[in-house]
Amino acid sequence: MHIALVSAECAPIAKAGGLGDFVQGLAHELIKAGDSVEVWLPAYDVLRRELISGLAEADAPLQVPFYQQRIHCRLLSGDIEGIPLRLFDPQSEQRFFQRSRIYGDADDAERFAFFCSAVLEHFTQSERPPDILHCNDWQTGLLPVLLAERCGEQAQARTCYTLHNVGYQGKVAPSILDQVGLNSAALMTQDRLADPHQPGMANLMKGGILYAGFVNTVSPRYAWEVQNTEQGMGLQSVFRDNRHKFGGILNGIDASVWGPEVDAQIPVNFSAGSLPKKAVNRRELRTRLGLQEVEKPIFAVVSRLDRQKGVDLIEHGVRYALAEGGQAVLLGSSLDPDINKAFTSLKAELGSGPDCHLELGYDESLAHLIYAGADMILIPSLYEPCGLTQLIAMKYGTVPIVRRVGGLADTVFDAHYSDKSFDARNGYVFDDPTEAGLEDAMSRAIGLWQRFPQYFRQLRVNGMRGDYSWRKPAQDYREIYKRLEQLAAPAQPA
Template sequence: MYIAMVSAECAPIAKAGGLGDFVQGLSRELARRGERIEIFLPFYDVANLDVFQNLYEIQPSLSVPHHDQCLDCCVLGGEIEGVDYRFIDPRTSRDYFRRGRVYGEPDDAERFAFFSRAVLEYLLHSERPPDILHCQDWQTGLIPVLWSEIHRRLGLDTMRLCYTLHNLGYQGRVEGDILRQVGLDPLRLMHPDRLLDPNDEGMANLMKGGIVHAHFVNTVSPRYAWEVQNTEQGMGLQSLFQTHAHKFGGVLNGIDDAVWNPERDPLIPVNFGPNTLPLKAANRRALRTRMGLVEADKPVFGIVSRLDRQKGVDLIRHAIHYLLAEDCQLVLLGSALDPDIDEEFQRLKQATSESQDCRLNLEYDESLAHLIYAGCDMLIIPSLYEPCGLTQMIAMKYGVVPIVRRVGGLADTVHDANYSDKPFESRNGYVFDDPTEEGLEGALRRALGLWRRFPEYFRQLRVNGMQTDFSWSRPAARYMEIYEHLRSQ
């Protein structure tokens, strides 16, 4: 099967978050299964092109309709591990993708709307269109709309579109003029059953457009799919999901076991696995040495997270104070885009700088992330909402017991040591429900009690998590079922 992925990011070329890991991990697994995979990305000036042995021009001049004219693009190509990559490079004085970063520009909507039209124009003039066009998040939400309104009639009618939603906190709410820019009619599309935003009269919602016009829509965990239909997590789109329930579902993400595997990880001092778990202690010592923590008979808690409201920053801050009062150690790795949150954690870093039990690193460091997973005992994830989450799966792979709030993918992957209905060998962490200090403290207290009083049971929780299959194998098989279903329509 020929599957084209369209995304604003893909690791390790251009990654800003979990979306980049998703596109890389799923694409690589599908390619291993013998499928033909092509990934479309903007040609960012910050792209890591060192991963390509050869990057070449596929189409030196692609004409893309834009406002009342056409813009010229160059399409470049490369290949990594059996996956083909296609880069859209517009030749315009606007320098859409030469901004020094992936996101965060005032004209993001215009940039990605143009990218969406350019991808379809390229496919329209290619020798063979893909069987499946798999779009990601709001940045590509206009692709199903463009296909339905324009490109289906021009020769792409056999193509089927899958649309994956990674975070409903970002829906692409824009002025309707963006539609006219790429050749769409705002008067035709700005209606409640099409692109009109339900929360902001007069605005277009690009994610809503993708949901309405795609052949299949999914979130990145079954629990999150239920939440966006039935709770405030739908962020205004609950009724839309209920209307389109016949083509909507949830598929849990995987993690890339070529990158996240303590038995082969080159970024940690000592490799280990479920059968060699005592070797994890050497990584704990290395983590303490690197971070300047005292060597002591105390559990080490980790936090690896973006610092924003979604991730429960108030609960993260409370956890730090609580655990230090309970004579524990803690290492935090995370950064904040919000200046108020950044200032708050900079003050907290300064306030804890003299402690031998606490270190806060407020900028991302890939090698430190690996060492935290390898060295810590428990990981705290108190998210207010979590479409899937990868940190809890990575943590369990590294013998770390996660302490999470029961939302989204966290609820699908973490099964409480005390209260789960699963057998003990399937339990792997601690879960709390209420996003309150009391709720978090209850889970932390139970986890600490097991670590201190019943070390063998705590060890078994570690092993249970390590032996769980979080690879891309099962998610890829589920996506193949979806693709086959779409092709049969």
């Protein structure tokens, strides 16, 4: 199959969150399975171009409709870690992707609507169009709509649409639809793109759900939650009405990037069979962050500091870890000024040692060292579509303490209360998004670490032996692609 992964992100050249890791990991695994894969991405000025091999102008430039004009758009090609790229580089006064960042501008909806329109132009003009267009999140939600409206239902059926976070839906003015040549008057009805709860607003994610050939979230539990709980963020009935083409596929992690056996960014490589070597990484983590070398468990947080992630519980968890005789390290940042202020104050209060270090920013090498050196990691999310943090942590023998939501519920099984056998238990889970709920899980983890170290060690080993690779998820996506190919195939003559 020839597959185009259409996305706003792709690690390591354009990454703002888990979407970038998703595209990179899935692309690698599909290529390994023998598929022809391309990643289609905006040509941001912040791309890490030094990581792209053979970057050059490719094919004829596109003339992309934009209101009453056409915008000249260059197509660039290259290769990143064996993944072929197509980069869309509009030459316009709007400078859509020359903003020194991926997201965060007032005209984000216009920028990504243009990207969808440019992708459609390339798709229709390509000598060998992809068999499948795999779209991701609200930024590409217009693409299935454009395909249906301009190319017909057979082209529309080629689209798989993956939702990484239903909290961001792309609620926009209807003029965005007119911008790319759609008829906003015809599309702004409740059975099409009109937002269910904000009159007069178009919902781009809703459009993608209605028009795509198949829709999925990034874990089975989250797929259930968005249909049946407030996690649907107002789209519950839309998901239920489309359940015939809706499911959940758990994300994987790229073992070539995240794995203690091969990680070049940690001092000493180790595995489940050589777990004592983890202690070397723990010592290096303490040295780097100025923590005292003492027999205490290290609790870690590696997270975007966002309300979704349970920032109040993160702060409480740091305080509780210190109060109960542990050490705490945090690596994270926030675009929310109030959250940033709160954690800046917390850092000033707690200082940087001998048992606590808060790093307000993101440092890739430090993230690897924290996973390799910490004993436990806190993930008290209010909701979590999948979560990669717990998967990475378990591979490094760091025991996760999580709230039972979304992909966290699908992957972490409580040491004491799970119905699974002990060799399948790998962490601690709590239900209520309260300080008491978090404390209960943390106190049980500390108790096992202190009194029954051999059982705590087994939790580490259980987590390390889990298969969190892209092998099974990629197989699931390939099955979906095959079904979509059949839907898009022209009818055979009688």
